[in-house]
Amino acid sequence: xxxxxxxxxxxxxxxxxxxxxxxxxxxxxxxxxxxxxxxxxxxxxxxxxxxxxxxxxxxxxxxxxxxxxxxxxxxxxxxxxxxxxxxxxxxxxxxxxxxxxxxxxxxxxxxxxxxxxxxxxxxxxxxxxxxxxxxxxxxxxxxxxxxxxxxxxxxxxxxxxxxxxxxxxxxxxxxxxxxxxxxxxxxxxxxxxxxxxxxxxxxxxxxxxxxxxxxxxxxxxxxxxxxxxxxxxxxxxxxxxxxxxxxxxxxxxxxx
Numbered sequence: 001x002x003x004x005x006x007x008x009x010x011x012x013x014x015x016x017x018x019x020x021x022x023x024x025x026x027x028x029x030x031x032x033x034x035x036x037x038x039x040x041x042x043x044x045x046x047x048x049x050x051x052x053x054x055x056x057x058x059x060x061x062x063x064x065x066x067x068x069x070x071x072x073x074x075x076x077x078x079x080x081x082x083x084x085x086x087x088x089x090x091x092x093x094x095x096x097x098x099x100x101x102x103x104x105x106x107x108x109x110x111x112x113x114x115x116x117x118x119x120x121x122x123x124x125x126x127x128x129x130x131x132x133x134x135x136x137x138x139x140x141x142x143x144x145x146x147x148x149x150x151x152x153x154x155x156x157x158x159x160x161x162x163x164x165x166x167x168x169x170x171x172x173x174x175x176x177x178x179x180x181x182x183x184x185x186x187x188x189x190x191x192x193x194x195x196x197x198x199x200x201x202x203x204x205x206x207x208x209x210x211x212x213x214x215x216x217x218x219x220x221x222x223x224x225x226x227x228x229x230x231x232x233x234x235x236x237x238x239x240x241x242x243x244x245x246x247x248x249x250x251x252x253x254x255x256x
Contacts, residue, residue: 026114
């Protein structure tokens with residue numbers, strides 16, 4: 001049976017030999033996967049499909065630094081439905097993060113880690129990671145009229161179109177062109193239900209990609225995942241709009 005994975009970036013928990021939760025008296029329906037660096041953590045987050053939680057403890061003991069708070073905020077932004085527990089002396093700034101006090105003995109720490117890992121989060125995972133680039137796009141309906149639009153988020157599964165109007169009814173199939181730095185993506189989409197403005201995105205509609213070629217899905221996954229890793233490791237940098245080499249183009253893409 002395949003088990004869900006809880007990533008563990010915590011020297012103290014790793015020292016307790018937690019790779020097999022059942023041996024530690026925990027639920028055996030998941031596995032702990034230790035990681036030894038932020039680079040390894042970030043790559044695992046985008047590359048492993050069955051992650052259902054993250055336990056994180058920074059190397060420096062004591063209160064969480066401002067740089068560490070920014071890293072946690074970036075994790076929350078890019079993995080909004082992933083349960084994250086922070087092991088520290090003081091609670092994190094965000095109420096969306098769970099807190100496990102570091103000022104406990106090893107047995108209590110392990111018990112709290114096991115309780116956190118029992119969250120039933122696996123059913124809520126996204127099929128593809130997304131990134132919130134602001135991109136120019138054009139949508140075309142059955143009448144052939146092309147409407148310029150702004151794309152605010154994209155993944156290999158779809159995109160989010162910023163609009164305060166009902167451009168198309170849910171369920172309608174439309175064509176979408178999205179302009180990146182030196183290429184355009186051409187894709188058929190199904191219109192999803194409109195969404196109100198949130199703390200992360202303005203009002204708009206979701207678009208689900210349909211009939212996308214497998215090599216284009218793989219390309220978009222790679223572009224998004226590479227950018228997420230870059231931003232997680234350098235949260236103060238601004239992500240560049242992607243560009244492609246000629247050999248990377250797929251039939252759904254063309255140079256500008």
